[in-house]
Amino acid sequence: MKNTKLLIAGVFLTVALPFGAILLSSQAQLGELGRASVGEGEPLFPSRVPGLAVQGRDVYISVGCIACHTQQVRPAGQGSDIARGYGARPSVARDYVLQPQVLLGDRRLGPDLANYGARAKDLSSVHVSIKHKGEFAFLYSGDAERANALAAYLLSLRQDYSSPEAKLKK
Ligand code: HEC
Numbered sequence: 257m258k259n260t261k262l263l264i265a266g267v268f269l270t271v272a273l274p275f276g277a278i279l280l281s282s283q284a285q286l287g288e289l290g291r292a293s294v295g296e297g298e299p300l301f302p303s304r305v306p307g308l309a310v311q312g313r314d315v316y317i318s319v320g321c322i323a324c325h326t327q328q329v330r331p332a333g334q335g336s337d338i339a340r341g342y343g344a345r346p347s348v349a350r351d352y353v354l355q356p357q358v359l360l361g362d363r364r365l366g367p368d369l370a371n372y373g374a375r376a377k378d379l380s381s382v383h384v385s386i387k388h389k390g391e392f393a394f395l396y397s398g399d400a401e402r403a404n405a406l407a408a409y410l411l412s413l414r415q416d417y418s419s420p421e422a423k424l425k426k
Contacts, residue, residue, distance in 0.1 A: 312409025
């Protein structure tokens with residue numbers, strides 16, 4: 257074979273060029289990104305939720321609240337969530353890091369609940385909301401254990417802290 261060298265060089269370049277291009281293009285796109293830093297005194301992660309709220313999340317899942325409620329605030333250019341008061345800033349991945357089940361939801365018949373805890377007026381108004389028009393009155397049977405857990409869960413839903421990816425406007 258006369259062209260062995262040429263063949264080997266061709267094979268080498270076929271592999272090396274795309275491989276190098278992948279490396280270089282990723283470096284060009286992401287290489288400049290440093291580690292996200294938070295301001296002094298700002299929480300790095302959302303806070304943990306109390307035990308009653310964890311029980312409430314199970315109620316939320318079991319009775320199907322997710323069928324009508326989302327928990328994700330979209331950024332300003334992608335819907336009117338912020339204008340509607342669903343949140344003070346868009347939701348980011350960091351908001352969900354401590355949640356074993358992320359209940360984003362994909363249908364929104366009622367308001368988004370991602371930041372509900374920050375806008376709820378008081379506990380009795382939370383219970384009025386839970387009952388809706390009476391459809392969820394069954395949660396109050398007996399000692400209203402499920403409704404109380406659900407209220408604690410709803411009040412724990414807050415995205416009102418600054419995050420490196422989505423700062424709150426001061
Ligand atoms: C069939 C659809 C549907 C289901 C299921 C549903 N909701 Fe709602 N929810 C709504 C609608 C619609 C509203 C708005 C009602 C209004 O403003 O009068 C609402 C309002 C609320 C509000 C008040 C939100 C705000 O911003 O004031 C809360 C809290 C709430 N729902 C929690 C729940 C919980 C908890 C469950 C599960 C137990 C649930 N919802 C199940 C439709 C639903």
